[in-house]
Amino acid sequence: MIKTGTYLDLLLMIVIVAATYYFYEKTKDPTWKPFIRHIPALDAIREGVGKSVEEDKPVHFAMGQSGGQLYSNLVSMTLTALAFLRHITILCAEHGARLIVHLPSQTESIPLIEGTAREGFGFAGKPEMYRRDDMRYYGRGALTWTQGVTASYAEEGVGLNLSIGIFYSDCPISLEMAHIMGGMNVGGTGRWIMVYAFAMMCDYVFLGEEIYAAAAQVSEDPIMISGILIEEVGKFFVYILLIVGTLLAAVGLDVAALLSL
Amino acid sequence: MAMFRREIPTAVLSFVGVVILLAFFTTLDIFETIKGVFTSWIPVISATSVGLGLIYMVYAQYMNYQRNKNLNNLIYLVVPLVFFVIFFGTALVVPGNISSDAYQWLYFHIYQNVGGVIYAVMFFTLASSAIRTMRVVTKDPSGALQFRLEAAALMFGGIIYTLRQIPLFQVYLPGIVGFGEWIMLVPNVGGGRAAVMAAALGAIVVGIRTLWGKEKTTTEVD
Numbered sequence: 001m002i003k004t005g006t007y008l009d010l011l012l013m014i015v016i017v018a019a020t021y022y023f024y025e026k027t028k029d030p031t032w033k034p035f036i037r038h039i040p041a042l043d044a045i046r047e048g049v050g051k052s053v054e055e056d057k058p059v060h061f062a063m064g065q066s067g068g069q070l071y072s073n074l075v076s077m078t079l080t081a082l083a084f085l086r087h088i089t090i091l092c093a094e095h096g097a098r099l100i101v102h103l104p105s106q107t108e109s110i111p112l113i114e115g116t117a118r119e120g121f122g123f124a125g126k127p128e129m130y131r132r133d134d135m136r137y138y139g140r141g142a143l144t145w146t147q148g149v150t151a152s153y154a155e156e157g158v159g160l161n162l163s164i165g166i167f168y169s170d171c172p173i174s175l176e177m178a179h180i181m182g183g184m185n186v187g188g189t190g191r192w193i194m195v196y197a198f199a200m201m202c203d204y205v206f207l208g209e210e211i212y213a214a215a216a217q218v219s220e221d222p223i224m225i226s227g228i229l230i231e232e233v234g235k236f237f238v239y240i241l242l243i244v245g246t247l248l249a250a251v252g253l254d255v256a257a258l259l260s261l
Numbered sequence: 262m263a264m265f266r267r268e269i270p271t272a273v274l275s276f277v278g279v280v281i282l283l284a285f286f287t288t289l290d291i292f293e294t295i296k297g298v299f300t301s302w303i304p305v306i307s308a309t310s311v312g313l314g315l316i317y318m319v320y321a322q323y324m325n326y327q328r329n330k331n332l333n334n335l336i337y338l339v340v341p342l343v344f345f346v347i348f349f350g351t352a353l354v355v356p357g358n359i360s361s362d363a364y365q366w367l368y369f370h371i372y373q374n375v376g377g378v379i380y381a382v383m384f385f386t387l388a389s390s391a392i393r394t395m396r397v398v399t400k401d402p403s404g405a406l407q408f409r410l411e412a413a414a415l416m417f418g419g420i421i422y423t424l425r426q427i428p429l430f431q432v433y434l435p436g437i438v439g440f441g442e443w444i445m446l447v448p449n450v451g452g453g454r455a456a457v458m459a460a461a462l463g464a465i466v467v468g469i470r471t472l473w474g475k476e477k478t479t480t481e482v483d
Contacts, residue, residue: 002286082478137318139318143380200394223477
């Protein structure tokens with residue numbers, strides 16, 4: 001009944017679901033406060049909003065030209081970017097900074113993005129700061145998107161550029177142009193192949209999975225924060241696999257065959 | 262109202278997610294069939310998305326022009342529409358449609374060249390940022406040794422691999438080729454795989470949280 005080749009995946013899935021249940025139960029205890037490593041890039045976002053206000057320049061938020069995917073295996077990054085959008089919206093509302101959101105090409109996610117921005121301004125008590133004009137849509141194509149985004153940097157200035165989400169070849173141009181225009185770059189993506197661009201071009205970077213941990217932290221929601229601990233359980237599972245695999249390989253067992261069960 | 266906006270979408274999402282998982286893990290054909298029906302909607306949504314995008318963009322640009330009637334905003338409104346009419350009209354009207362010489366000319370002589378120019382800009386941006394990468398600078402306020410070592414390792418690896426690519430060094434410093442390859446294939450691949458696994462775990466956790474109906478980003482938005 002279980003497909004051959006998916007036993008290990010299923011085991012990992014069961015471990016994570018069990019950990020999820022355990023930690024969700026823990027969140028019911030109001031005194032439970034897990035220790036979470038601080039991520040410096042989170043402070044940089046607040047610093048960047050302050051810089052934007054001082055320089056009278058807007059804050060730019062981008063989740064990538066393809067960052068609105070709701071039906072692909074990258075959907076988790078879309079949701080993570082939305083958590084950051086809510087966070088930056090609240091920060092902008094608190095500090096009085098103008099926020100420009102560069103929308104992804106996937107129109108099906110626009111209501112969710114606009115709703116998140118509107119809700120963030122409303123949460124901060126400044127719903128009037130939500131401006132439809134500052135929700136920018138450039139159509140399809142990474143190269144079209146980068147032209148629109150960089151034109152916005154040039155015309156309106158850039159104080160902070162927060163880029164988090166699904167990025168392809170769109171990020172090198174937009175990040176570097178923001179830097180050239182005097183903006184502060186903070187960002188990251190879960191797509192490992194593009195992390196190099198963020199590491200090179202950002203003043204503060206979220207490396208790979210840090211975007212998930214940081215999104216949980218900025219949400220300040222115990223259930224979201226417990227996700228970081230659930231991730232740690234998964235990592236320990238992988239460590240165990242690595243150690244056991246190394247030992248078994250050392251005694252001559254075919255570990256590759258075991259892993260493909 | 263909240264039920265229509267939160268509970269029902271969450272229930273539908275969870276149901277579809279569980280079916281997709283069952284299709285992945287089990288050999289039962291029924292789940293594979295239902296998954297096929299669900300996934301067949303992807304091109305429909307994608308195609309609809311293109312149409313909606315055009316309407317959204319035209320509306321946004323039109324409203325922008327209405328609020329601020331200057332030449333730039335007029336150009337932003339008119340130029341995409343002109344190109345849309347030219348491309349779409351050529352594809353519909355000219356015999357041969359998108360295979361016609363006229364459409365192929367538009368594609369290869371306008372669209373592709375503009376794309377090529379932007380790609381070229383990307384390589385300039387990479388070159389200018391690469392210079393910053395080679396500096397041993399950490400912006401971590403603690404200035405901890407760990408971060409200094411990370412910055413130094415990045416610079417060291419970058420320099421070795423860059424020198425390895427230059428024919429002059431390949432000739433006069435042949436050992437650098439093997440060393441550069443080793444950096445690329447051993448520490449780079451090891452670190453990359455660890456990062457991919459960690460990111461995958463993060464994605465799984467977000468996925469399970471969404472199926473559980475606890476993902477704040479999908480339940481808090483009105």
